[in-house]
Amino acid sequence: xxxxxxxxxxxxGKTTTAINLAAACAGRxxxxxxxxxxxxxxTTLSFLQPEEINAGAYELFTEPDxxxxxxxxxxxxxxxxxxxxxxxxxxxxxxLIGDFDSAYKxxxxxxxxxxxxxxxxxxxxxxxxxxxxxxLVAAHYVIVPIQSSYFALEGTDDLLETIEKVRSRPNPExxxxxxxxxxxxxxxxxxxxxxxxxxxxxxxxxxxxxxTRSVRLEEAPAHKKSIFEFAxxxxxxxxxxxxxxxxxxxxxxxxxxxxxNAA
Ligand code: ADP
Ligand code: MG
Numbered sequence: 001x002x003x004x005x006x007x008x009x010x011x012x013g014k015t016t017t018a019i020n021l022a023a024a025c026a027g028r029x030x031x032x033x034x035x036x037x038x039x040x041x042x043t044t045l046s047f048l049q050p051e052e053i054n055a056g057a058y059e060l061f062t063e064p065d066x067x068x069x070x071x072x073x074x075x076x077x078x079x080x081x082x083x084x085x086x087x088x089x090x091x092x093x094x095x096l097i098g099d100f101d102s103a104y105k106x107x108x109x110x111x112x113x114x115x116x117x118x119x120x121x122x123x124x125x126x127x128x129x130x131x132x133x134x135x136l137v138a139a140h141y142v143i144v145p146i147q148s149s150y151f152a153l154e155g156t157d158d159l160l161e162t163i164e165k166v167r168s169r170p171n172p173e174x175x176x177x178x179x180x181x182x183x184x185x186x187x188x189x190x191x192x193x194x195x196x197x198x199x200x201x202x203x204x205x206x207x208x209x210x211x212t213r214s215v216r217l218e219e220a221p222a223h224k225k226s227i228f229e230f231a232x233x234x235x236x237x238x239x240x241x242x243x244x245x246x247x248x249x250x251x252x253x254x255x256x257x258x259x260x261n262a263a
Contacts, residue, residue, distance in 0.1 A: 001251055002110065002120040003177060004139040009155050010126035013145040013182030015042045016217055017243075018123035020236070021143075023226035024244030026079035030118040033072065035060075036085035037135060038125040039092075044084035046221035047075040056084035058092055061105050061134075068113050077226060081117070093130045103170060106134040128162050136166040141177035141251065145211075148184045148194040153201065177250055178207040180243065185213050209243040211236070 005014045005021075015038065022034040036043040037057055044053070055063075055071050060083055072081050096102040114120060122139065124132045136142060142163060146152050160176075167174050179202045185191040199206045211217075212235050220230035227236045 001118070001141070001255075002114065002122065002139045003141045003143060003247070003251075004122040004124055004132075004135040005143050005145065006124045006132055006135065006159065007144050007146065007155075008126055008128045008132065008159055009147070012147040013180070013211060014038075014126075015046075015123055016221075017143070017145050017180060017182065017211070017240075018043055018121050019046055019221070020217075020227050020240035021244055021247065022080055022119075022121045023077050023228055024240050025119050025121070025248065026077050027228060027241075028244060028248065029079065030248070031079055031081075031116065033081045033083065033113070033117040033120045034075075035083045035120065035122045037089070037131050038085055038123055039087060039090035040125070041085040041087070041089075042221065043123045044082065044086075046224055046226075047077075047080075047082050048073060048084055050086075053084050053086060056086050056089070058086060058088045060109050061092055062095060064109060072113070076224075077229070089131075096130050096134075102130055103133050103137050107138040107171075110138055128158060133162070133166065136163060136174055137170045139171070140173060141175050141254075143177050143180060143247070145180045145182045146198055148181050148191040148198070148210075150190065150194075152194045152198065175254065176205055177247065179205050180207050180209070180211065182211040183213045184210045207243060207246055209239055209246050211239050211243070 005018045007014055022032050026032040059066055060071050071083050075082055122135045124135045181195050181198055214236045216231040216234040217227055217236040220227050223230050227240055231237055
């Protein structure tokens with residue numbers, strides 16, 4: 001099962017969600033692969049030292065014959081592997097443009113890798129460019145984190161339109177798994193209003209779980225730790241654990257519906 005975390009706005013909690021959702025799923029005994037597709041490499045740097053990385057997402061796209069084992073790294077979290085991003089990923093889009101299969105590279109490359117994992121989680125860059133499109137073409141599901149602040153929904157129309165375009169041709173199976181309210185601050189009326197508005201717009205697509213603003217979540221990456229190792233008793237730890245439960249439940253529900261339909 002492949003889940004892309006996408007929103008072309010920066011700073012909405014994509015990376016924080018990718019890291020901690022992946023760690024929570026690994027903690028639930030799911031063999032989990034995290035793929036960092038943002039050239040900024042924040043996801044990567046919260047697990048690996050730059051000097052230990054010899055190849056990563058860029059090579060996954062551009063060197064189809066390279067052994068996948070040279071691209072996949074084990075993290076300190078049991079059951080969690082990562083395909084890291086390096087700065088060369090910034091050159092990828094320019095390189096892909098013009099290839100007739102430019103949107104399908106990731107889907108193709110993952111084919112021989114996915115069977116080794118129960119779950120693949122893709123962190124995407126803050127653009128709707130080819131890297132994000134590749135992620136949506138490869139994925140079964142997309143999770144959209146939305147920051148509970150002013151202009152929260154600004155840009156989501158473009159994202160939903162891109163998802164619809166991908167569904168209409170390259171990947172009809174793509175489904176919006178859920179919209180996640182992030183950086184929530186219970187004390188402010190604005191945050192509560194935005195949360196209510198998101199629930200009104202997205203109905204049951206909005207996850208019940210809300211991720212509260214927490215300094216612990218912000219600090220964890222600098223210590224190269226997921227929230228579960230860094231601050232297991234924090235609100236962020238409880239919330240991302242709850243999100244993982246909700247995500248896995250939604251995924252399983254779809255999977256069993258699929259089987260019922262096929263029968
Ligand atoms: P994106 O990947 O969408 O750009 P990030 O996950 O990198 O977003 O988050 C942007 C910034 O906000 C980072 O500094 C991150 O540590 C911080 N952040 C994300 N979620 C939270 C949260 N729930 N509470 C506090 N800080 C957060
Ligand atoms: Mg990010």
